[in-house]
Amino acid sequence: MSELDKSTEQVILRAARKVFTLRGFDGARMQQIADEAGINKALLHYYFRSKEKLFDAIFKEVMQLIIPGAVQVLLSDLNFSEKIYGFVEKYLDSLLANPDVPGFVLHELSLHPERLLDNIKGMGVDFNLLVGQIRREIELKHIKPVEPDHFMINLVSLCMFPFLARPVLMGLTGFDHGKFNAFIAERKQEIPRLILQSILP
Amino acid sequence: MSELDKSTEQVILRAARKVFTLRGFDGARMQQIADEAGINKALLHYYFRSKEKLFDAIFKEVMQLIIPGAVQVLLSDLNFSEKIYGFVEKYLDSLLANPDVPGFVLHELSLHPERLLDNIKGMGVDFNLLVGQIRREIELKHIKPVEPDHFMINLVSLCMFPFLARPVLMGLTGFDHGKFNAFIAERKQEIPRLILQSILP
DNA sequence: CAGCACTTTAATTATCCGGTTAAACCGGAT
DNA sequence: ATCCGGTTTAACCGGATAATTAAAGTGCTG
Structure with missing residues (x-):
């Protein structure tokens, strides 16, 4: 070759x-x-x-483009707040670089879950590892007791959804390309603030 | 006929x-x-x-199936907490009744925004009216100052995203149909709690 | 009964599209 | 110069599919 x-x-x-x-x-x-x-x-x-x-x-x-980068942060040895800020920052950046990937991936997954889900499994995203991290933080009283499922979904929802709804945002409110990017940039603070104040003791 | x-x-x-x-x-x-x-x-x-x-x-x-029902609640004269609880409850119920509508709508909108967005505009969902409501609540000191854009997006994200990610949830974590519905039911409390504690004074 | 709206059957047309093929071209390596 | 992998061109095949049509049938209604 x-x-x-x-x-x-x-x-x-x-x-x-x-x-x-x-x-x-x-x-x-x-x-x-x-x-x-x-x-x-x-x-x-x-x-x-x-x-x-x-x-x-x-x-x-x-898939490799959206998933693994940001997860590293969660498994690092930063403290919990730093992890959240770091994750959101990294994740939003990678989504900004590929804004229509989330919609594409979710759509194809919903059409052919069985065939495509293997791709995720075989790429080192260990959901249980993340859940374990959260349980440990709870035991150490770094954070309040939370359901790890809801916590993870909340975090990902808040990051990813604006990209899925981007056509609506840009068509309905007067968002243009620049405004949308600025909006996402604001969320690098907004999301961690929302998440953290719900679980910090 | x-x-x-x-x-x-x-x-x-x-x-x-x-x-x-x-x-x-x-x-x-x-x-x-x-x-x-x-x-x-x-x-x-x-x-x-x-x-x-x-x-x-x-x-x-x-579109009429997902949009207008729950918005009524936000424009009613309940107090702010009740509005949020009411909205989330109603919205999640209507999504549970049509779980693959959100993915469908967002996907088609992203393919043909120009053609399909008219459908939304012509159906009485007045984004500015909602924003106005929030600004008023802020003036009355019922809630802390927040960006209405972020507030609305946060609210909708947390409700809708699990349905968009349902195939992933059901394929990756051991969610079956019943577990998924139970998970959504939990979120009728989880989401308002998360939202409210970030903005109640 | 006669008319009408609805429905079926079956065949057909037109288009689109994924995939294939064959022949030729080109430039670098042998 | 010759060979060969990459590349182009252009035409074609076969299947899927949206759309149309004609003819007949069904059942209700006036």
Whole structure:
């Protein structure tokens, strides 16, 4: 595999990611991906034999893009407040860099949970480890007793939802691109404040 | 238009809603909708001339299903805490009755914001009215000063997101259908508690 | 009965799209 | 120069699917 190979493959993957995340698997067209990559359909199939194969490739890529980075922070040895601030900051940044990935991923997961959930399992996101962390913090009286399930869902909800609702926000309230980004930036303080004051003793 | 007409039309709309919300516009098949309704494709086109027309019909229906009911509570003359508890309770109930509507709506909105946002505008959801309510409560010192934008987004995020992530929850943690519903029921207390303690003086 | 709205059946058209193929081109490596 | 992997071009295939049509049937109503 030559240098050119790699770069073409990358060009294709970038194009595919754009089209797939924008239109979903069912809405994406191989022709559109080829156009976006500046190549032709034939070459697309030369690299990736089928739409499914191409999709699988970018889905893995995209999952690694949103999940693991921010989780590291939660497993570090910062104190609890710092962890929350750190997580939210990192997570929002990675979502800002890929604003339509969350909607894409959740939509595809809801269409084919069984097939796609394996991708998550096999990538080192250990839900139980996080829950264990929280239980420990409770035992140490660093935080009030909370249901770890609700805590995690609350945290992720508050970070991710604005991206899922972005079209509505931008269409209904006068949000433009810049205003939306500023809004998310504000949430780097807003979310930790909301979460923390509910659980700090 | 006879009684039979109406009931057939209703049968079609119910079938279409099921298939569309489950698979999205691009994933939905007219044949599948006909099967689900227990009729044939020809009759589908007899009532709704095209897939687009049928989609428009159910999209309007579905929007009215999630949006306006719960908002009433916020505009009533309950005190602020009661409003929040009431809103969350009502909203979660209507989402529980239509668990895959949120994902469907947000996905379609992100594909065709311009075309679909009109549906929202023309249905009496006055965002500014809600913001006004919040500002008034602040002036009256019923609640601490908050950004209305963040407040509203926080509230909706916490209610809606679990439904968007339901496939993940049910695939990753051992949630089954009953556990999920119980989890949502818990959130009728969890969400107002979280929200309120951040803004009550 | 006759008319009318609704419904079915079955066949057909037109389009879209994923995938394939063959032939040629190009540039770098052997 | 020759070979070869990457690339282009253009045409094509086959299947899926939305949409249409014609013809007949059903059942209610006036």
